[in-house]
Amino acid sequence: MPLTLRRLPEQVMVITGATSGIGLTTARMAAAQGARLVLAARAGDALDELAGELRARGAEVATVTADVGVPGDVERIGQAGIERFGRIDTWVNNAGISIFGRLEDISPEDHHRLFQTNFWGVVNGSLEAVKRMKTRGGGAIINIGSEVSDRAVPLQGMYSASKHAVKAFTDSLRMELEKEGAPLSVTLIKPAAIDTMFAVHARNYMDKEPALPPPIYAPEIVAEAILHAAQTPKRDLFVGGGSAAISAGARLMPRVLDYFMRGTMFKQQRSPVPTRPGRRDALYKPNPEDELRQRQGMPQRVHERSLYTSASMRSTALKTALVGGGALLAAFTLSRRLAR
Template sequence: MTMGRIRLRPLRAQVMVITGATSGIGLATAMRAADAGARLVLAARNREPLERIAEVLRNKGHEARAVVCDVGNEDQVRHLEATAVDTFGRVDTWVNNAGISAYGTLADIPLAEQRRIFETDFWGVVHGSLAAARVMRRQEGGVIVNVGSVLSDRAIPLQVPYAAAKHAVKGFTDGLRMELLREGAPISVTLIKPTSIDTPYKDHAAAHLTREPTNPPPVYDADLVADAILHAATHRTRVLSVGGGARLMTLTRHLFPGLSDLVGAKVFGDLQVTDVPRGGGGRHQGLFRPVGRGRVHNTSEAYVRRFSTYLFWQKHKTSIFVGLLAAAGLAWLANRECERRERERHRSRWHLPRRRRKHRRRRLW
């Protein structure tokens, strides 16, 4: 079936649904989208910070609606879908961002927690994507953005259930994109793959460790992921990775799978824990109840990268390629001109008009 033309609206004309909007990547995306003029439907489990964030945005003159929603519950996602359409009439971009995790070995993480991770991280993406597709089929199309992870390509110790869920997100996103292409639906589907990001992610995760968890370096700013999401909302693209480490891990896994497993086993476990003993008191239990106070960044990161060269390349690779071709063309023309001038100079040097001399023939007899 012929693919319908995908018409992507500018952000100032978009209605955007964002799940997991009360912290980290979701909150950073909401703030940037609101500043760009988008009308927002914000979803999360935690009512108090969710409504406070929506109120802050409205006080700044933005349009924002808060909807309490557990994305692992299909009925609640259908309610989110209906609320978005009833409030604004359509949905242009739907961002499936909500996610949870647990630190520990497979033997230590209870199966109930592993199932809960899949309910949110995988089934939440499925519920949101299907809801978005229903709405977008009835209108002129739209954009579905699913937030995966660098761990969509490479599993690591101590976060195996999370990595498995993100692998499933990648497979589902690729399959959804192909099905929509097959039926000709004008819907763009993008997978975002962040590496370690400066968010409260580890503070919200369950942790079955004796030491405090941490993000493996290098750590990137959450605003970079928000930038990637908003780029996907206005530019048709398959995948955007945030952080060069994402590409390096993927390449290593494909080119040297055995070495990649060995490095992962020896290195990535230690990179995820600090030397600080983990305290008790029921901390890090965001799997079964909402936690967090509505903040974008983690307060304990020592150094955070504010720029991703690899993301910049992905966003502007066409312009960069055209620019390089143009530069190569100009260099070729300049070289041709230099050669032409050099030839002219040599020609004028060896063909100057000479004073004619009369030579007498020497008589040989």
């Protein structure tokens, strides 16, 4: 079957992790452009509030309270889309969580829980999407990876591992579907650091509150990339030139990047603020106080646009040139910092 993706106003779109950050931003943006939505998250009250907000603006919305790490919950998401709208055109596997701390300090239970959400949530969602979409006209499966899909970082080791696993699964699924000629586009989105509730939601084993290393980008840039991939087949998309540069550096000079990250990332991922006593996170259950917020409000500069991402969504040749330029820039920057 030929691969033809519908225009957004004609689409039914599933978004997991829809009540904060990238998922929330994407849901609001997709609704504004006329998509019909199936929104899923663990926070049922926040889902209801979001659905009410979007319906007041004229959007058609179905909601499913679900944990993406539970296959039965993900099956209910797919069933809700079919029962309410008759089909699903795009499935966005966005739900995710992190843990900050040294790998040896983190409990096995927490390691497993992170993988249950970040990796198995994507597996569950992707396979459910294939089942629901392959014989109903096809569409787009969009998985949210990370700049650490290509390059691991210290203090978020298991998060990095889960995003590496997401990349491998996504690439394998894409090849298998292409081999059989299935009418499905499979895209991996790889954002750089994004100003969302990511650090607030993360479990923290450090004595300081988590922080994200610059450059930091706005969640709207990720949402724009997701909505682009929903309408235009893309293999993968970097969000932020910083993400592309890190990926290029990982390929071209991995050992230099080791030295650079060892010298910078331990400091950059620790804020000056001591970890709060009784700090809450969202590893096992949502924190109602932090729902329905697109951004944390980073003290660092947040880039509201990305020339690299905008260009890569429009021109493959320009994207290639920018990746090469980014790699050279990364090499120059790293060499200067290491020389200091």
